[in-house]
Amino acid sequence: MGAVVAAWCGTSIGIDVYRKTETALRERERQLQQLIDTVPALIWSTTDDGAPTYVNKRFTEVIGATLQDITAPNGKLALSVIHPDDRAAAAQAVARSFRTGVSYVARYRQLRRDGSWRWTETRAEPLRDDSGAILRWYGVSVDIEDMVVAQQALRERERELSQLVDMVPSHLWRLTPEGEPIFFNKRMVDFLGLDVADTDRPGSSRLEAVIEKVHPDDAARFREVLHGCLATGERFSMRYRLRRSDGTYRWMSSRADPMRDQSGRIVQWYGLCHDIDDQLRAEEALRRASEKLAQATQAASLAELSAAIAHEVNQPLGAIAANAHACRRWLSAEPPNVERAKITADRIVRDANSAADVVGRIRALFRQSVETRSRTALDGIFEEVRRLMAEEAARCRVRMNVDVESGLPLVALDRVQVQQVLINLVRNGIEAMDCIAGEKVLEMRARRMGDFVQARISDCGRGIELADRIFEPFFTTKQNGMGMGLAICRSIIESHGGRLWAERNEPRGAAFVFTLPLEAKTAP
Numbered sequence: 001m002g003a004v005v006a007a008w009c010g011t012s013i014g015i016d017v018y019r020k021t022e023t024a025l026r027e028r029e030r031q032l033q034q035l036i037d038t039v040p041a042l043i044w045s046t047t048d049d050g051a052p053t054y055v056n057k058r059f060t061e062v063i064g065a066t067l068q069d070i071t072a073p074n075g076k077l078a079l080s081v082i083h084p085d086d087r088a089a090a091a092q093a094v095a096r097s098f099r100t101g102v103s104y105v106a107r108y109r110q111l112r113r114d115g116s117w118r119w120t121e122t123r124a125e126p127l128r129d130d131s132g133a134i135l136r137w138y139g140v141s142v143d144i145e146d147m148v149v150a151q152q153a154l155r156e157r158e159r160e161l162s163q164l165v166d167m168v169p170s171h172l173w174r175l176t177p178e179g180e181p182i183f184f185n186k187r188m189v190d191f192l193g194l195d196v197a198d199t200d201r202p203g204s205s206r207l208e209a210v211i212e213k214v215h216p217d218d219a220a221r222f223r224e225v226l227h228g229c230l231a232t233g234e235r236f237s238m239r240y241r242l243r244r245s246d247g248t249y250r251w252m253s254s255r256a257d258p259m260r261d262q263s264g265r266i267v268q269w270y271g272l273c274h275d276i277d278d279q280l281r282a283e284e285a286l287r288r289a290s291e292k293l294a295q296a297t298q299a300a301s302l303a304e305l306s307a308a309i310a311h312e313v314n315q316p317l318g319a320i321a322a323n324a325h326a327c328r329r330w331l332s333a334e335p336p337n338v339e340r341a342k343i344t345a346d347r348i349v350r351d352a353n354s355a356a357d358v359v360g361r362i363r364a365l366f367r368q369s370v371e372t373r374s375r376t377a378l379d380g381i382f383e384e385v386r387r388l389m390a391e392e393a394a395r396c397r398v399r400m401n402v403d404v405e406s407g408l409p410l411v412a413l414d415r416v417q418v419q420q421v422l423i424n425l426v427r428n429g430i431e432a433m434d435c436i437a438g439e440k441v442l443e444m445r446a447r448r449m450g451d452f453v454q455a456r457i458s459d460c461g462r463g464i465e466l467a468d469r470i471f472e473p474f475f476t477t478k479q480n481g482m483g484m485g486l487a488i489c490r491s492i493i494e495s496h497g498g499r500l501w502a503e504r505n506e507p508r509g510a511a512f513v514f515t516l517p518l519e520a521k522t523a524p
């Protein structure tokens with residue numbers, strides 16, 4: 001019997017659900033695609049053996065390369081977007097990951113659309129099926145150029161800083177808050193002949209290893225002061241002797257300051273230590289030298305003062321002795337010539353007074369006193385000197401010419417001192433003409449020159465030989481000379497605010513010129 005269709009059963013499955021699901025899926029995919037295209041990273045994928053299958057939109061925008069561009073003719077990943085210098089290393093890492101399945105991480109310079117290269121970090125992970133077999137590789141490249149540049153700059157700066165720390169001509173060290181050394185700069189290592197690591201000794205702290213290098217006389221104090229500072233947080237500052245690697249002790253000036261965190265807790269100590277040995281030695285030498293100099297100057301001025309007194313007193317003393325002899329002769333004559341004896345006795349008194357005057361004035365000169373000055377006419381002084389020196393000049397056959405400009409203003413001066421100057425200069429002039437033949441003339445002249453009166457004592461002797469030395473105390477070319485005359489003259493003139501110098505006299509001989517200010521001045 002033929003089968004008979006008894007009834008048709010219809011099944012109606014609502015596909016509405018499928019359609020909805022499909023739309024939702026498409027929407028999800030679209031959103032995912034959008035997400036992938038907008039994340040600020042370059043995303044790509046390859047097959048399990050490295051054939052590119054996808055690049056996101058951003059990849060093409062940023063690099064300027066499409067999926068085809070990064071696919072080599074053999075269908076594998078082309079590395080043309082990697083900088084030639086980094087390519088070999090990247091290729092090796094890629095090959096290793098594809099071979100072994102380990103995640104891929106690499107940093108290299110990656111091409112940009114404009115032809116430039118930027119540092120990029122690329123990571124790729126495999127997607128596996130349930131059996132663990134790799135289905136795909138998904139990769140992400142992130143631009144790390146700014147970070148790399150910043151890191152490079154930081155490393156460069158760190159290198160410079162550590163160079164600086166090693167180059168500063170001082171010792172730098174760091175200590176823990178408890179005072180254990182954790183860093184010495186190179187200078188310190190070289191000086192001590194030991195690095196921080198060498199201070200580790202069994203049974204002793206690192207700090208003790210450093211204190212061992214401090215001079216035994218300073219070590220106890222160093223320890224005490226430093227421990228005190230570590231306990232209180234006060235700045236450490238001290239001078240002590242430190243043993244150099246060659247065994248010599250050198251003076252150091254050392255400081256250490258604590259570095260605190262925001263809460264004020266000490267996190268480290270920074271120590272700075274200068275070698276001040278040379279400086280201390282130089283200071284000591286300087287101190288000794290200036291002590292010696294002070295002694296020498298004292299001795300010299302004492303010698304000069306004595307010589308000056310002797311020089312100025314010698315002359316009247318000579319005259320006193322000569323007159324005393326004469327006086328005795330007159331008195332012992334038969335009959336005694338009392339009249340003549342009285343005259344010579346008067347001369348003795350005069351010379352003795354003049355010697356006393358001179359001594360007094362020399363003392364005043366060394367005190368730079370102006371008390372004894374009074375306004376005086378120069379022609380009077382010149383005349384007196386001519387009279388005083390007349391006898392000596394006559395004995396030496398010297399003619400003296402005095403020529404003082406008429407109407408010269410009065411000058412504030414110490415009469416005895418200026419007389420001493422003139423006498424010294426005249427006597428030098430007479431002595432300079434000692435051995436010359438022909439006429440011996442000594443000129444004394446005075447003129448006004450602006451704010452000064454200028455005096456000039458000239459001779460026609462043999463002239464000056466060592467012009468730069470004649471004013472030095474004790475310089476003399478004479479057998480019985482003391483070498484003080486000109487030195488005394490100069491200090492007298494300078495104490496009056498004037499100047500004294502020597503020049504050549506025409507046609508021959510020497511001239512000594514001095515000035516005296518019309519307005520009274522003391523030497524500065």
Ligand SMILES: Nc1ncnc2c1ncn2[C@@H]1O[C@H](COP(=O)(O)OP(=O)(O)OP(=O)(O)O)[C@@H](O)[C@H]1O
Pocket residue numbers: 311424428429432459461462463464465470471475476477478480481482483484485486487509510511
């Ligand atoms: N008019 C002059 N002509 C040439 N040389 C001179 C003259 N006056 C001074 N001198 C030189 O200067 C030197 C120093 O002179 P100064 O008067 O200081 O000392 P002195 O005459 O040698 O000794 P004293 O201390 O006894 O005066 C002299 O020894 C001489 O060589």
Ligand SMILES: [Mg+2]
Pocket residue numbers: 424427428484485486
């Ligand atoms: Mg002299």
